[in-house]
Amino acid sequence: MNLLSQETSPYLLQHANNPVHWKAWNTNSLDEAKEKNSLIVISIGYSACHWCHVMEHESFEDQEVADVMNTNFVNIKVDREERPDVDAVYMKAIQLMTRRGGWPLNVVTLPDGRPIWGGTYFRKEEWIQTLGQLQEVYLSNPEKVIDYAEKLHEGIQLLSIIENKKSETTVNQEDLIPLVEKWKEDFDWEFGGMSRSPKFMMPNNYHFLLRFAFQKNDMKLFDFVNLTLTRMAYGGIFDTVDGGFSRYSVDNKWHVPHFEKMLYDNGQLISLYSDAFKLTKKPLYKEVIEKTISFVERELMNPEGGFYCALDADSLNPENHLEEGAFYVWKIPELKTIIGDDFDLFSQVFNINTFGLWEDGNYVLIQNKSLDEIAKNNNITLSTLQKKKLFWEQILYIKREKRSKPRLDDKCLTSWNAIMLKGFVDAYKALENENYLVLALKNANFIIKNLWSNEGNLFHNYKNEKSTINGYLEDYCFVISAFISLYEVTFDEKWLHYAKQLTDYSLEHFYDEKSGFFAFTSNLDEALITSHFETEDNVIPASNSVMGKNLFLLSIYFENSYYEKVSQRMLQNIMPNIQYPSAYSNWMDLTLNYSEQNKELAICGESALVYCSKINALYFPNVVLAGTKKVSTLSFLKDRFVADQTLFYLCQNRTCLTPTDDFQKIVSNLI
Incomplete structure (x- = not known):
């Protein structure tokens, strides 16, 4: 049965x-x-x-x-x-x-x-x-x-099997240059992304490329990342009506998505667009962040503060049959009725033409020109067109809500929740919207209450007030990363201590000394037919690469040389074997942490959180940030608090400059 x-x-x-x-x-x-x-x-x-x-x-x-x-x-x-x-x-x-x-x-x-x-x-x-x-x-x-x-x-x-070379060589920054040059050969300079279809968004790829372009002052690479993020935001893969990204595009221009919306994609893309907004202040990126967060809060958040997994690709069509994308697509007669006299202008914005046609008379909304260009072509002001676009999206949303919605996958997964938690934190850094931090803290407490057992292990799943599956390495690495990011905006040291507690548990139950990597499953779980060590970054970064970055950060906060040794050894074993850079972008990002440009900044004093927000609103991927408003026992902050002063301690390679109270001087020294 x-x-x-x-x-x-x-x-x-x-x-x-x-x-x-x-x-x-x-x-x-x-x-x-x-x-x-x-x-x-x-x-x-x-x-x-x-x-x-x-x-x-x-x-x-x-x-x-x-x-x-x-x-x-x-x-x-x-x-x-x-x-x-x-x-x-x-x-x-x-x-x-x-x-x-x-x-x-x-x-x-x-x-x-x-x-x-x-x-x-x-x-x-x-x-x-x-x-x-x-x-x-x-x-x-x-x-x-x-x-x-x-x-x-x-x-x-x-x-x-992963070969453990037990190399003690230093991480060589020059190794990144030929890898990025090789990668550039696959770039699509018309629509962004890679020159192939289907096109997956691969947020971690562009997270690294954006950082590499910034730190190496590579404007052509920066332009490519900007092109990619713009085209993805313009494309049908982004739901301009309701916010949120679909999983991938079946074509090369980001037009027709595989219509499912996954939590992990949207969490990472919020983080990516938040970083890009810090650098560019581009209104389009802010719009993407705000719409996507609204979508997640409205459609994927449960009353307890947890996030559901996904919306289905299929939904019921007018004939009451499940059909891919039925909820999202439009036909011309319906659009003419909804939009009315503005239909011609609407068609220019969203390409109700051969460029925007999908199949069977269905259109997936896609932009290929900026609103500024369209406004000039039609002799109207940009603000007028922006208001019209917002109104069109609102009435389309109201109309679409009357359709049969895609099915909801209403389980919660620890790893994906942590990815979205970090997305909310990163959006808070970029836009300083307090509600984003409130929601991030609510989700963090949901994880602690429902997905972290009294025995110290994380669970992987949650539904109907039950968690039944022991956590995997992906759960630990992403929760640790999310908790570190919460510390970066609150300076509440409990988040670092939680991260350290989970890290030590991971070292005890997942770390394989022989290979030098973390197994995907706990040594407390029943073994499968073979062990699995996740090392290749994919649509989600590899759990080992995320752990490598976590260990690097925690080694600084807690001055723990063993954490650094484990992180560095993993990186040394991975880097010489990279053939496809796109499958190792998070490892390459970790490599940049070992560059001469990486710095540590401690802000100590009553105004620590004020300056914390100012630093977080700027794009400094090369800075490890810490701070306190009181005397701290955290190793990195010990003996650095001075009453009635706010001091900045800037360090590099374990060597610190004389503390200063000049914020502008510190900012100019961070780049």
């Missing part, structure tokens, strides 16, 4: 009424396969995944398919967001077998979980035929199947 109705994951619950006898990933399901000596079908996806829905409708809702699966296999459904460890292991297997990956991810394994075959999306007939062939071979020639599984398993394990 199908047991998924007992689960809380929205993705698993979507499959609870399938005729397939689905089980969740747990000890009982795996033990049953061993007892029956049965092959296992492991099908992995997530609730907002369009092609997961397609395969469900074509195959998993079909009784003929279910009969084949139920007769011969133990069938396990996995929410990749709840079990990223399982997803990572079998994604490696798929990539070894097919040289590509994606979701839905479907593998068939031996009873012990070692894979023998897999792929992504399959049509019904191909799925049935393949399962039948696999079962026949397994029964008639099990030795052949087991031999293949053993060889594939060896390959998966080899992928997990």
Whole structure:
């Protein structure tokens, strides 16, 4: 029987009424396969995944398919967001077998979980035929199947091995220059991003490139990042009506998105646009930040201060069928009725023309000219056009709210909540909107209350007042990072002590001394078929690269040489092996922390928070900031507080200048 109705994951619950006898990933399901000596079908996806829905409708809702699966296999459904460890292991297997990956991810394994075959999306007939062939071979020639599984398993394990060179060499800043030059060869100088489609936003890539351009005074690179952020904000991938970004664009001009909206994308993009706004003061970037935060607060925030995961790509169309993007697209007759006499001007702004046409008469709103240019072409003032655009978006929002909304994935994940928490903090730094800090603190307290156990471990998930999955490295690294960022705006040292507590727990339960890296899963969890060490930055930075940056910062705050040693050793093992810079941008960002431009600033005195806000509103990615309004025992601040004065201590390479009360002098020395 199908047991998924007992689960809380929205993705698993979507499959609870399938005729397939689905089980969740747990000890009982795996033990049953061993007892029956049965092959296992492991099908992995997530609730907002369009092609997961397609395969469900074509195959998993079909009784003929279910009969084949139920007769011969133990069938396990996995929410990749709840079990990223399982997803990572079998994604490696798929990539070894097919040289590509994606979701839905479907593998068939031996009873012990070692894979023998897999792929992504399959049509019904191909799925049935393949399962039948696999079962026949397994029964008639099990030795052949087991031999293949053993060889594939060896390959998966080899992928997990990271060579620990135990190098003591210093981090060489010059190594970054050829990597960035190589990277530039893939730039799309017309629409921004990389010269390919589909286009993923990859916020961490542009976070690094923006910093590199700033610190190296590379104006051409800065222009490219600015082009990319502008084009993404103009594109249909950004929902100008309601705020928030979709997961990726299927084309090269950021026009037609894969319409799901993910929490982790939006959290990182708020941080990225906040940094870019500090440098440029570009009104478009402020608009993106404010709209995206409003969207998250309105659609993805629960009453307790936690953030939900995602909105689905699919929604009900006028014929009441699930269709990708139905909630978001527009047709000309409807737009003419809504916009009225301004339709021609509206069409110029949002390209209701061949440039903005998607398919089947549907338009996805996209800009390709600035409002200033359009205003001049139409002999109207910029302020008039800005007011009109705001009004159009408001009436479109009201109209769209009457449509059937995309389905909500209402579970909370610790790692993604922490990413969004940091987004709120970064937006507060850039825009100084107090409400953003209030919401960030509310979310931090939600994490502490619901996702941090009395035993010291984090949980990964939360729904219906329950947390059931032990935390992964991604949960620890992002919560630590978010807590450090809270310290940077509040100077409340409890956030640093929380970060240190979680770091020490991570070193005890995740750190592998032999490899010099952190495993993805805790040593308290039941082992999978192979260990997983996440080192490549993707749409979310690798948990090891984030830990490397955390350790670097905490080594300064607490003057902890061991933290620095672990961070530096990871970086030294990664940097010589980089072939694709885009997959290691967070490591490259960490490399910049070891440059001569990196500095530490302590602000001590009654006015510490006033100057803290001033510093945070400026773009200084090379500065580690600390401060206090009273006597502090924090190692970096010890003996630096002087009553009735506000003093600035600027340090570099553990050497500090004479303290000063001249703020402008300090700012001029930070660059």
